[in-house]
Amino acid sequence: MAYYTYVLASKPRGTLYVGVTNNLVRRLWEHREDLQAGFTQKYGVHMLVWFEEHATIESAIRREKRLKHWNRAWKVDLIEKTNPEWRDLWDEIATL
Numbered sequence: 084m085a086y087y088t089y090v091l092a093s094k095p096r097g098t099l100y101v102g103v104t105n106n107l108v109r110r111l112w113e114h115r116e117d118l119q120a121g122f123t124q125k126y127g128v129h130m131l132v133w134f135e136e137h138a139t140i141e142s143a144i145r146r147e148k149r150l151k152h153w154n155r156a157w158k159v160d161l162i163e164k165t166n167p168e169w170r171d172l173w174d175e176i177a178t179l
Contacts, residue, residue, distance in 0.1 A: 086143035088150065089134040090162060093127045095169035099158055100128045103147040107134060107176050115173070130171040133162045 087107045091100040091114060100123050104110035111131055117124040137143035150158065162169065 086137045086140045088143050088146040091128045092130045092132045098126045101150045103143045
């Protein structure tokens with residue numbers, strides 16, 4: 084089983100959200116459809132702009148906690164290393 088740490092954005096360089104899941108496609112669909120009230124629904128944070136796969140839930144959670152404590156500039160740099168155009172990666176992961 085794979086686990087994922089991910090970052091969503093409201094728009095390029097917009098509001099960011101860091102999360103963790105064991106099913107990236109399902110979780111992203113839930114965010115995109117606003118199925119749960121909360122931060123991503125309130126701020127329209129639906130674009131997947133970065134994700135990372137982990138072998139264990141412990142490492143995914145550890146990475147999520149670390150990223151949540153990073154300052155915004157570090158998160159932006161992390162995203163722009165692999166996704167400089169801030170493309171929504173939904174189409175790329177929809178087949179995972």
